[in-house]
Amino acid sequence: MKPVLIRKQSADARTAGDQAGDAAFSWADIGRELGVAPDGEINIAQLAVDRHAHSAHAEKTAFRFLGADGSARDISYRELAELTDRFGNALKSLGVVKGDRVFVLCGRICELYVAVLGALKIGAVVSPLFQSFGPEPIRSRIAQAAGKVLVTTASAYQRKVAALRPELPSLQHVLLVDDIGAGAFADTLDLHALLGAAPDTPALVPTSPEDPALLHFTSGTTGLPKGAIHVHGAVLTHYATARTALDLRPDDVFWCTADPGWVTGTSYGIIAPLLLGVTSIVDEADFDPLRWIHLLENERVNVWYTAPTAIRLLMKAGHELFAGHRFPDLRFIASVGEALNPEAVCWGLEAFGRPIHDNWWQSETGGIMIANTAALDIKPGSMGRPLPGIAAHVVRHQAGEPVTVIEVPDTVGELALETGWPSMFRGYLNQPERYRECFAGNLYLTGDLVRRDADGYFWFVGRSDDVxxxxxxxxxxxxxxxxxxxxxxxxxxxxxxxxxxxxxxxxxxxxxxxxxxxxxxxxxxxxxxxxxxxxxxxxxxxxxxxxxxxxxxxxxxxxxxxxxxxxxxxxxxxxxxxxxxxxxxxxx
Structure with a gap:
């Protein structure tokens, strides 16, 4: 495909600190915007939910859940605060305390989102699991983390977990989200009965910026999956990058298609839009091209965050699928998960009247690091440029040798980020040596091979390992x-x-x-x-x-x-x- 340049779409997009290292940007200023004092108490769920529930936006829709059966359910910020308080108090009644690990294994239903946010409120460490996992990935992750609570469906429990209980001595409580009748499974509890009995009084437990909050597992080339630990202070990155990389605004309708079992589905499908007071669409159904087109059109989605695989499937469906459909409300489309080819970026212009903005980050970074923002011209095929507060380099790194920063444009090397952004992972669970190996001085070595052109745009080349x-x-x-x-x-x-x-x-x-x-x-x-x-x-x-x-x-x-x-x-x-x-x- 012949290289093209797509001019920036939005003159009013957030541009402050659009160059990494812009002196106008500071993480302390982001904290002040959220009412957080430096080194003061900070809790993801309090900022994402309670802050709005106790404001003039209390009755605004936080989530609109679309069922696979065609049903729809709106949850306001006030209702979300009540439900998450009840869940947090229910966990407390079971003896769950700050630092305990809570796993969630279910589809994109209301209970998943309530469980994640309610557990965060009381200082528990939350790990959503991908709903398509089989028994072994579930067992290994819960065992590694000494998970104390699992929230899941009766079907998933019966097919994937029940036989594993003897191998998971730490798993004290299994909460089933669907009503299957008392005593259907031994050693399980009815989540809705627990919520009904729990008070809706504030459940919040004080947490600090460095208290663990989220546990995202990411596979390596050898050994067990690595559990990347993220802290409550990561919320500053979620908030800032949602505005800059995704151009999210408080009055937007937002749809992140990622499952919360993937880090994108947690950071940008749950936390980030709530921080901005946005209304999020959550679709329970599996991918279907025509359903997605109708959803974008009928729900009047303004910002859409999806994955390259979905984009390629829509491209494969053909232009005739889009005949008669209009998307006047769709302002910004972004993609993450793997490098997006130039054809897909430009295809967005043909199908939706908007290019697709690729961005880059990892489970370890906790948030978007490099992006094609609305304030930048797009070079199709590029990852974009580092976001405010992120300093990125191309380096040459050999074991036992010093790291060399490559200054010559278009030279392939490993992508390295200067440490210090709030959502940087704080460790690999039970694997301190693997964590140390990720760093060289003040640089986090990403394991991705890239090149940077003369304009400061980064281009993905490939993985340096065989993940x-x-x-x-x-x-x-x-x-x-x-x-x-x-x-x-x-x-x-x-x-x-x-x-x-x-x-x-x-x-x-x-x-x-x-x-x-x-x-x-x-x-x-x-x-x-x-x-x-x-x-x-x-x-x-x-x-x-x-x-x-x-x-x-x-x-x-x-x-x-x-x-x-x-x-x-x-x-x-x-x-x-x-x-x-x-x-x-x-x-x-």
Whole structure:
């Protein structure tokens, strides 16, 4: 596609501090806007909910929940404050105290949002789980965090959790959000009965900027998923970036399509719009192109935050799907999850009359760091420029050597951010060494390879490791391989991400069978079904190939980059660490 420049759309968009390092911007000023004193008490839920519930905006709609069955339910800021107070007080009655871990596993229904905000009110640490997870990802995350409470549906509990209870000694309380009748499941509680019995008196517990608030799991290349810990002070980033990166304004109708089990769905699907007093649309139904078009049109959405996979699916649906539909209220469209190709950015102009603004951040950053804002010209394919308060660099980094900042434009290196923004993660749960490895002095090393052009725009090149990014979800190879190896026929498994036009990447597994088991189509389907049961459809492999052996380093690590290079017909690069047996096989 021929490079184009899309001129900025909005002359009145927030431009203050649009260059990182602008002296006019300070995080202290953001705190003062929210009424927070430096180093004073700060609570995400108090600022997001109670601040509005006790103001002239109390009756304004905070969330509009659209059911898969066509129903709609509006919740005002006043009602949300009452419900979250009841939930917080219900948790207190169960002995939940500040710092305890609360997990939420359900679809995009009112109870999920009430549980997240109510738990934050009392200082509990909240971790929403992706609703499509299978039993193993659920078990590993609750076990790592010593989760005390799980809020879920009866169906999810029966299919995914009940059999795991003996393996989760920390899990004291399971609260079911649907009415299934008393005693249907042992050792569970009826959430609505608890809420009915709990007082709606203020549940708020004092919390400080550094008190843990959110726990977002992100997969790595080896070992267990990493639990990124975020604090209540992160709310300053949520507030500032919602205005600058998403151009959100108090009178807007906002739709963030991300599931709260993904960090975007928590930071920008729950917290950020509430901070600004915005009305958010929450759609319970799965993706459907025509439903989404009707929703954008009929709900008069002003700002829409979605993912590249959804955009590509809408593009695939064809222009005829948009015939007769108009979107005069839609002012700003943004995307996150993986790099957005230039064609998709420009397609937004054709379909909606608005370009799509790509932005970049990670679970670890807690909020948007680099973005194509409404106040900037767009270079399609670019991540954009650093937001106010964010200093980003392209660096060269080798283990055991000093970090070198690359000043020459368009030179590929690792993206590094200067520490100090409020939503920077404060640790990986129970993994202090992995956390320390992310930093070099005052720089957070993101693991993403980028280049910066002469105008200060950043361009994504790729990951520096082999984490798989599929439909916006980070998937660790080790986690998938471990589940495949649970099957009695499997001796070893190696997993890679394979490019896909819609999902970005899909998972392909290479499986070595135990002797004397022979490969068969029946066994391949059996392994795929096993993986789907254990991991869920979003994480399970889409392809499985049987191979006689996997390439390893001399230390025993699977060389996934070699698997990927061979699959895609790419140069295999340095094989000096390849174990001797594999090297000899390659010579034959």
């Amino acid at each position: 798989i990014k599929s439909s916006g979800h980070l998937i660790g190879s080790f986690e998938v391989e471990s589940v495949l190896m649970e099957h009695p026929a499997v001796a070893e498994a190696g997993v890679i991400g394979k490019p896909d036009a819609l999902a970005g990447e899909v998972i392909k597994a290479f499986v070595v069978l135990k002797q004397p088991i022979e490969p068969s189509e029946e066994l391949r389907l059996e392994l795929m079904a096993h993986a789907r049961r254990r991991l869920g459809a979003a994480v399970a492999p889409k392809e499985i190939a049987f191979v006689p052996a996997l390439p390893h380093t001399r230390s025993g690590k699977i060389m996934r980059r070699l698997l990927k290079a061979r699959e895609l017909g790419l140069p295999e690069g340095d094989s000096s660490t390849l174990e001797q047996a594999e090297a000899q096989r390659e010579k034959k």
